[in-house]
Amino acid sequence: MAKAAKSSANQMPDEQKLDVLVAGAGYVGLASAVAIKHARPGLNVAVVDAAPADAWQKDNRSSAIAAAACRMLEQLGLWHEVEPQAQAITEMIITDSRTGDPVRPVFLTFDGEVAPGEPFAHMIANRDLNRALRNRAAELGITILQGVGAEGFEVGGGGMDVQLSDGLRLHTRLLVAADGVRSKLRDLAGIKTVRWNYGQSGIVCTVAHERPHHGRAVEHFFPGGPFAILPLKGNRSSLVWAENTQEAERLIHGDEMVFEAELERRFGLELGEIRVEDKPRAWPLGFMLARSFVAPRLALAGDAAHGIHPIAGQGLNLGLKDVAALAETIVEADRLGQDIGALDVLERYQQWRRFDTAQMGVTTDILTKLFSNDVAPLRTARDFGLGLVERLPRLKNFFVKQAAGLTGTTPRLLKGEPL
Template identity: 65%
Template sequence: MLDMLVVGGGYVGLAAAVAVKQAAPHLTIEVIEAAPSGAWEKDERASAIIAAATRMLDVIGVWNEITVDAQPINRMVVTDSRTSDPVRPVFLTFDGEIEEGRPFAHMVPNVAMVRALRGAAERLGIAIRHGLSATGFQSGSTRCTVSLSDGSAVETRLLVACDGVRSKLRDMAGIKTVTWDYGQSGIVATVAHERPHEGVAEEHFLPSGPFAILPLTNNRSSLVWTERTAEANRLVAADDLVFEEELQRRFGHKLGELTVVGDKRAFPLGLTLARAFVAPRIALAGDAAHGIHPISGQGLNLGFKDVAALAETVVEADRLGLDIGALNVLERYQSWRRFDTFRMGVTTDVLNRLFSNDITPIRIARDFGLGIVERMPKLKSFFIDQAAGKSGEDGPKLLAGEAI
């Protein structure tokens, strides 16, 4: 019988397995992943990793490897305008460092993250089984029996569901969600440009939704471009010339000529919040627990916060001789994460509704608000600390850079 079975071999699932195994090497942990072996190497996307998450990745021994490919975000610029406006006035800027030598976030290629986490899992003796999914489970008083797609079954004390925003395990556990569709899609692409970005990230609030330019290494940037779904699908299906012309209108000319590198894809955007994060013998983490709008770049970072809280809950329970899959143990994890997740979900929902429109009175009000924040250093510091994931003294140790 396993101590912990993780379903989902992405960043959150792998990080959860590594964090627990590193702190409690005697626990037996396996990861099952529906995608075939090597599929992760084809992911061309990049993600913003906040300072708190980099501390955790450092403690679990993978950040040194990841940082080779990471681009620090040295500055953040926020504008609010229409696509046709010849000038986009800057309403808000944030300096990138939250402390000496530590930027509030890095941009990291997804491939680099998964490679480092897989390497750590293998070194710790965590088996990763590809091409398998969970088709059902039954929770008992001391164990959970998980049926797999190859007809086999696995017994485990704790089942961790990291199987995405459309989590089948969440549904099997009878956990309901709060869900709605924004009618928007996020276009994700990587572009190369002539001039260096100097580590500056930009977020342009346009009537159709936020248009984020996030710096990568080697004169490249990652785009998260929000459009109404029909328009997003049209743009992604268009040839590169049409796409790059539309892109240049929004991106501007300050970095010179733009060239799309690799694939461009559109992902539907919505809000999904699990009403509970735990049930007997099962805990949800990452997108299985929450899917939010990318307007704040916090989606993956919420998942890493889940990892830090779940790992500490499991490891400390094990040290006390408690059953790591018992509901009263898992409720500590839920109490740690549910409010923060709900707050972030509401915040991103309000921001998207506030900025994804072209209603003049609302535009005037929001620009006035951005201007106030720009002129109040203490308020700006508060927002940057929140963006960097600073938590109070009662936060998970890993997010503070401390071992469990």
């Protein structure tokens, strides 16, 4: 076997056979490699990623990390690096109104703690999370081949031969496909998907504002789609703005003053004057669920397995749940002397994650269709429902725990327990 390309973070030793090869160096791919290697140092784990070496450093987006995911990051030994850059969400409020309404009544509020001193979520810049994961991977001795993608594979001989874009062929017992919503590996495995488009695009940008947010997150439900203001460090917030696709394209590619005017109409005046810090970007919003999360020697994770509407802010956290469940499945199988790439082992991961993911997908689909309209009877019904949740503490507490990732059959890492 030839040596790795110079773009790799580490050099792949000649003739090395891997136990786990992860395709994709986003947060799901890196966290999968780190979680497995952290628990089973004796396993040979490597990561390949087709993106350029500096691509992750150019990602200006931020994400909400639920309390359960924070516990996992702490257990994996990297939360201490992430926390100084993270902004705790101390409160969440939800409104429902039209864009031009002079008053936006608050229908639902959530306190920001799942336990004393533990916020139900933090906001963190994607590049800060990716950097911390890369540093931890280096500490654990995980090879990262950057700028090198997995082009194909062949199953046989108790493992899988994976063909890389630089001509290398690697042998591994298990291939984890964390290569995104347009996963090439998912398609090569012949795994079909269920998908549909919402006719919306998600506009993302970061804004600076005059007054402090005090850790408060706000989600305004407008007829065109939800508009979320998520607190970042300092007097800054991350925006996730769902809008009709045609209107979103007009705003993104049109006059900057028009964009800023429409943004101010939605953002409101509570935090004073605002200023857009980076170039807004938009991507189409839809639903996607893989019909299977596994195939012989292959496991899908993160966006390769599922994609949902950002209305509930659970996209990243669904991916990290995949990480925790897959790592626990693999580690337990290895301790028992089982073949970690065998289909019966991988089926345990699928049974754990696919129903939960489908359930979250259906929930976000219903919420999207219920709230992204201006139909009077639906508006009355949803506002009544929000008000009912506001008046029922136990139900509200359930939703807080749901947002924190602490409901259902929770993998050990998400409970802050070692594997």
